[in-house]
Amino acid sequence: MLERGVRKYALSLESNNMNLLMNQALGNRYFSNSQKIRAISESWVTSEGFCPVCGGQLQQSQNNSKVLDFLCKNCPEEYELKSKAGKFARKVTDGAFDSMMSRIAVPNSPHFFFLGYDQASYSVKNFFVVPSYFFQASVIEKRKPLALTARRAGWTGCNILLDQIPDAGKIHYVSNGCKVKAESVLSAWRKTAFIGKAGSIESRGWMLDVLACIEKIKQNEFSLDEIYKFESELSLRHPGNNFVKDKIRQQLQVLRDKGFLEFMGRGTYKLAQRHV
Ligand SMILES: [Zn+2]
Numbered sequence: 699m700l701e702r703g704v705r706k707y708a709l710s711l712e713s714n715n716m717n718l719l720m721n722q723a724l725g726n727r728y729f730s731n732s733q734k735i736r737a738i739s740e741s742w743v744t745s746e747g748f749c750p751v752c753g754g755q756l757q758q759s760q761n762n763s764k765v766l767d768f769l770c771k772n773c774p775e776e777y778e779l780k781s782k783a784g785k786f787a788r789k790v791t792d793g794a795f796d797s798m799m800s801r802i803a804v805p806n807s808p809h810f811f812f813l814g815y816d817q818a819s820y821s822v823k824n825f826f827v828v829p830s831y832f833f834q835a836s837v838i839e840k841r842k843p844l845a846l847t848a849r850r851a852g853w854t855g856c857n858i859l860l861d862q863i864p865d866a867g868k869i870h871y872v873s874n875g876c877k878v879k880a881e882s883v884l885s886a887w888r889k890t891a892f893i894g895k896a897g898s899i900e901s902r903g904w905m906l907d908v909l910a911c912i913e914k915i916k917q918n919e920f921s922l923d924e925i926y927k928f929e930s931e932l933s934l935r936h937p938g939n940n941f942v943k944d945k946i947r948q949q950l951q952v953l954r955d956k957g958f959l960e961f962m963g964r965g966t967y968k969l970a971q972r973h974v
Pocket residue numbers: 749750751752753754770771772773774775
């Protein structure tokens with residue numbers, strides 16, 4: 699149960715009164731554009747955002763760590779922020795490839811906030827959070843190492859492939875300029891929490907991959923045969939597994955048990971209403 703003070707805060711969120719306009723003046727004391735944006739967007743997330751796990755308030759991290767921007771005041775969750783003028787494309791540039799790969803292998807690594815804003819008005823157009831357990835190796839793309847002539851020669855960065863993350867893992871607070879109710883943010887997060895509790899990276903990967911296949915079908919109802927069409931794609935992702943169809947059926951059962959799907963009988967499945 700939430701503590702009394704936090705509950706009061708969470709209840710005020712139900713009125714959905716996020717102010718989408720960021721305070722540009724906060725960037726005035728910085729010369730570099732990236733520092734300006736960082737100051738402006740971090741301030742906005744602190745005052746208007748909230749922890750999607752418990753509804754608690756966020757505070758900026760004090761330890762200057764590059765991968766940790768916010769802490770929840772009420773629970774142990776941590777967040778990193780990526781901001782961008784305009785819409786996020788399918789690829790988002792991130793830091794060092796090796797540190798990202800070791801980070802995704804660790805449970806409880808920080809979750810990602812993505813904030814897209816209108817460059818002219820500094821108003822927030824899209825703001826969403828991706829739980830850390832939606833990150834797996836196939837979401838991270840290795841970039842070319844920097845040329846030998848570069849200051850950091852040989853350094854290798856990475857891209858986050860947003861289109862490889864199932865939509866269920868992009869939990870919006872603001873979508874195309876429209877605010878989403880706070881309770882919807884919290885419930886969308888809760889629905890995905892079981893993925894974070896998967897025993898191993900491998901079993902988590904299977905859940906995410908089957909979930910992504912279901913979303914690609916883009917229908918509320920689908921058949922087992924339609925999912926089986928992804929068999930070869932899934933075999934490539936999981937080369938050690940010779941029983942891909944069995945694995946698919948097992949994951950469908952997990953998704954049913956967790957309330958994502960309903961079984962309609964005779965190999966037909968339906969997305970649960972609360973997932974749509
Ligand atoms: Zn929290």
